[in-house]
Amino acid sequence: MATITATPTSMxxxxxxxxxxxxxxxxxxxFVWLSPAYPVGAFAYSHGLEWAVEAGDIRNATxxxxxxxxxLRHGGPFTDAVFxxxxxxxxxxxxxxxxxxxxxxxxxxxxxRERQMETLNQGDAFMTATRIAWPSKRLERLVEVWDGRxxxxxxxxxAAAAHDLPLEAALGAFLTAVAANLISAAxxxxxxxxxxxxxxxxALAPIVREAAAxxxxxxxxxxxxxxxxxxxxxxxxxxxxxxxxxS
Amino acid sequence: xxxTALPSEDxxxxxxxxxxxxxxxxxxxxxxAGARTVPGQVSEAGHARVRFPLSGRxxxxxxxxxxxxxxxIAGGDTIANEIHARTGTRLTVTSQAAEKVxxxxxxVSALDVALWVExxxxxxxxxxxxxxxxxxxxxxxxxxxxxxxxxxxxxxxVILGRTARGERFQTGRLSDSWRIRRDGRLIYADGFxxxxxxxxTLARPAVTGGWPAFAxxxxxxxxxxxxxxxxxxxxGLPDGAAQDDAPLAAEPEAGGDLEAGVSAWDGMLSVRLxxxxxxxxxxxVRRLIGRLGLAETPxxxxx
Numbered sequence: 319m320a321t322i323t324a325t326p327t328s329m330x331x332x333x334x335x336x337x338x339x340x341x342x343x344x345x346x347x348x349f350v351w352l353s354p355a356y357p358v359g360a361f362a363y364s365h366g367l368e369w370a371v372e373a374g375d376i377r378n379a380t381x382x383x384x385x386x387x388x389x390l391r392h393g394g395p396f397t398d399a400v401f402x403x404x405x406x407x408x409x410x411x412x413x414x415x416x417x418x419x420x421x422x423x424x425x426x427x428x429x430x431r432e433r434q435m436e437t438l439n440q441g442d443a444f445m446t447a448t449r450i451a452w453p454s455k456r457l458e459r460l461v462e463v464w465d466g467r468x469x470x471x472x473x474x475x476x477a478a479a480a481h482d483l484p485l486e487a488a489l490g491a492f493l494t495a496v497a498a499n500l501i502s503a504a505x506x507x508x509x510x511x512x513x514x515x516x517x518x519x520x521a522l523a524p525i526v527r528e529a530a531a532x533x534x535x536x537x538x539x540x541x542x543x544x545x546x547x548x549x550x551x552x553x554x555x556x557x558x559x560x561x562x563x564x565s
Numbered sequence: 566x567x568x569t570a571l572p573s574e575d576x577x578x579x580x581x582x583x584x585x586x587x588x589x590x591x592x593x594x595x596x597x598a599g600a601r602t603v604p605g606q607v608s609e610a611g612h613a614r615v616r617f618p619l620s621g622r623x624x625x626x627x628x629x630x631x632x633x634x635x636x637x638i639a640g641g642d643t644i645a646n647e648i649h650a651r652t653g654t655r656l657t658v659t660s661q662a663a664e665k666v667x668x669x670x671x672x673v674s675a676l677d678v679a680l681w682v683e684x685x686x687x688x689x690x691x692x693x694x695x696x697x698x699x700x701x702x703x704x705x706x707x708x709x710x711x712x713x714x715x716x717x718x719x720x721x722x723v724i725l726g727r728t729a730r731g732e733r734f735q736t737g738r739l740s741d742s743w744r745i746r747r748d749g750r751l752i753y754a755d756g757f758x759x760x761x762x763x764x765x766t767l768a769r770p771a772v773t774g775g776w777p778a779f780a781x782x783x784x785x786x787x788x789x790x791x792x793x794x795x796x797x798x799x800x801g802l803p804d805g806a807a808q809d810d811a812p813l814a815a816e817p818e819a820g821g822d823l824e825a826g827v828s829a830w831d832g833m834l835s836v837r838l839x840x841x842x843x844x845x846x847x848x849x850v851r852r853l854i855g856r857l858g859l860a861e862t863p864x865x866x867x868x
Contacts, residue, residue: 375770388771397756427754429835430828540704540740542756546779548771549837553826557797557805 347452347481348488351444351474352495354502358443358470360495363436364503364563365394366552371507373551379514382504383521385548386497390522390529393545395496397427398437398471399533400541402492405475406485409456414463417476420538421460424469427541429549432556432565441468448477456480489530497522503563586641586672589613594649595627595656595686602627602654611635613644616661618864626655630865631692633664638676640669640702645677650686650715659863660692663724668700668737675704680719682711689860694722694778694843701737706744709785713748716786718859720850724843725759725767725777734777735764747785752831755781776824778840780850784859785833792857793829796836799856800825800849823849 354361367385370376376385389395401424408416425441428434445468449457457480460468471492478488498519505515552565589611596605602625604617612635617627631646638644650656666674676695682688688711697703711717723741725734738760745753759766768775784792794804802825822841829835836853840846854860 370771381770384769385771388769392758392766392769392772422751423754426751427756429755429837430826431830432828434830540742540756540758542740542742542758544757544759544766544773545769545771546757546773546837546839547824550824550826550839551771553828553835553837554802556828557803559803 343482343484343487345483345487345491348478348483348491351448351452351477352491354499356444357447358440360440360499361502362563363440363499363565364507364555365389365433365436365500365565366548366555367500367503368507368561368563368565369551369555369558370548371504372558373554375547375551376504376508378508379510379518382501382508382510383518386500386518386522387525388545389500389548390493390497390525391532392543393548394433394543395493396529396533396543397541398424398469398496399489399493399529400536400538401427401469402471402475402489403485403534403536404538405460405472406479406488409459409476409479412459414459417460418463421464421468421472422466423538423541424472425466427469430553430556433549433552436565437469437471438467440470441473444468444470444473444477448473452477452481454480485534486530489533490526493526493530494519494523497526506562583641586639586643587612587635588642589633589635589644590647591615591631591645592647593629594651595629595654596651597653601625602656604629605649605651611644613646624655624861626657626687626861628863629656629658630863631658631660633660637665637667638674639667640674641672643675643677645679647679648688648690649681650683650688652683653685654683655687657689657691657860657863659865661865663693664695666695666697666701666703668698669702671702673702673704676706678705678707680707680709680711680717682709682715682717684712685714686712687716688718690717690719690721691854691860691863691866692721693866694724694780694847696724696727696843697734697737697739699726699732699734699737701739703737703739703741705739705741707742708744708746710746710749711785714787715747716784717745718782718784718786720780720782720854722780722843722846722850723778725763728777728842733764734767737763739763743781743783745783745785747832752785753783753833753835773839776839776841778843778846780836780838780840780846782836782838782850782853783833784835787832789832789834790829792834792859793827795857796827796834796853799852800827800836802827825849
C-alpha cells in the first residue's frame with residue numbers, strides 16, 4: 319500500500335480538500351471480513367485440494383503453486399471472482415434485477431455437493447455475521463431481492479460495495495484470502511513448511527492480480543472455468559477415507 | 566474414428582459471406598397418444614432436421630434423431646434446437662452422427678439448446694459427441710426447464726481436436742453454459758470456458774492434464790441421489806459405503822485413460838468424465854447408461 323508523506327503548508331492551499339482525503343479508501347472492513355478469525359469457517363474447506371494431495375497431484379511447493387494457479391485462472395476461485403465483481407457492480411448501481419440474477423446464478427453454480435455446501439455455508443455465515451456487526455442499509459438490498467441461500471463471493475462482493483470499498487482492491491483481497499486458505503490447507507496436508515507456504519502465496523500475487531482483472535471484464539452469461547480435474551477432485555473427496563476438511 | 570476428413574476441411578479458412586452462413590432452427594414436441602408418445606408439431610429450418618425412426622416401439626418412448634444436412638458447423642453458423650416433452654411423455658433425443666464444428670475464420674458458431682420437460686414427462690438428451698476441429702470457435706448454451714416431478718437426463722460429450730488424426734486443439738475457443746430450472750427455480754448451473762491459449766490451458770494439472778475428451782452427465786429426477794453409489798461402482802470408484810472395510814479402495818482407476826467423479830445433491834446426479842481419447846469417455850457413458858438403467862441406449866449409437 320502506498321505510504322503518504324504529508325506535506326502541508328503552501329501546497330495544501332491550492333489542492334482541493336477531497337484530493338487529500340479521498341484517494342485512500344478505508345479498507346479496514348476488508349481486513350476484518352477476510353481475516354481467518356471472521357466467523358465464516360473458511361478454514362474447514364479445501365475445495366477438493368485434500369483429494370489432490372491424496373492423489374499425488376499436490377506433493378510439494380511447486381505442484382501446489384501450479385494447482386492454485388489453475389484454480390485462480392480457470393477454477394472455482396475464478397468463477398467466484400466473476401460473481402464477486404457482478405454482485406459488487408449490481409449493488410453500486412442499485413440494480414435489483416442484476417443483483418438477484420447473480421445471487422441466483424452463484425447459488426446454483428456448483429459441480430458437486432461439497433462445492434455447493436462450501437460456498438453457501440460460508441456465504442450464509444458471512445451474511446449473518448456482517449448484518450449484525452457491520453449493518454448497512456445497502457447490504458439489506460441483497461436480502462430483499464434474493465430470499466435463497468447466498469454464495470460466498472456474492473455476499474462479500476455485495477458487502478464490499480455496500481461499504482464503498484473499491485472493486486479492484488476488494489476483489490484482489492478476496493482472491494488473496496481464498497488462495498491463502500487453500501495454501502494453508504496444503505501446508506497441513508502435504509505437509510509443507512510455513513516458509514514454503516508463504517513463498518507460494520507470494521509467487522501467486524501476480525496471478526491474483528491477473529485473475530481479478532480478467533474476472534472484472536468477464537460477462538456473467540459466459541461465466542465458467544475449465545478446471546475439470548479440480549471438479550473431479552471435489553467429487554472424489556466425498557469418499558476420501560481420512561478427511562480433515564469438509565470439501 | 567469419428568470424422569471422415571474432406572479435403573475442404575483442411576483448406577485455409579476463408580471469410581464466408583454472412584448470407585452463406587447456415588442458420589438452422591429446429592422445434593418439435595412430443596405428445597401423448599394413449600400410452601404412446603408420438604411426434605406433435607415439428608418445424609425445421611436451415612440444415613436442421615429430425616426423424617423419428619421406429620417411433621413408440623420401445624417402452625412407449627419416442628426416439629428422435631437429429632440430423633444436420635449441412636454436414637457440420639462452420640464459423641458463423643447458428644443452430645437452435647427447441648424441444649418440448651409434453652405432459653406424461655417419454656422422449657429420447659439423439660443425433661445421427663457426431664457433430665463436427667469446423668475451424669473458424671473468427672466468427673462464432675452458436676449452438677443453442679432449449680429443453681422443456683412437463684409434468685410427469687421424461688426426456689433423455691443423448692446426442693453423440695461434439696467434435697471441435699482446431700481453431701473452431703463455439704459458444705453453446707443449454708437451458709432446460711423441467712416440472713417438479715419430471716425427469717431429465719443429459720449427457721454431453723466433447724472432443725477437442727480431431728484426435729484420431731493427431732490434431733491438437735491449439736487455438737480454438739469454447740464457451741459452454743448450462744442452466745437447469747426445476748419448477749422455475751435454478752437448481753444447476755455450469756460453465757466451461759476455454760479462451761485463448763487452449764492447448765496450454767488444457768495441459769494444466771487442474772484442467773485436464775492435456776486430455777482432449779470430456780463429458781458431463783446430469784440426471785434430474787426424483788430419487789436421482791439413490792444412484793450415487795451405483796454410479797461410483799460402475800466407474801470403479803469407491804462407493805463411500807464400505808470405507809471401514811476397504812481403506813485402500815481409492816486405488817482402482819479404470820485403465821488409466823479415464824478420470825471420473827460423481828456427486829449427488831438436491832434431486833440430481835452429476836458425473837464428470839475426462840478421457841485420454843473420446844472412446845474412453847464414450848465407453849464410460851455406455852456403462853453408466855446400461856448398468857444404471859438410465860435410458861435405452863439410442864439404437865443409432867450401435868451403428
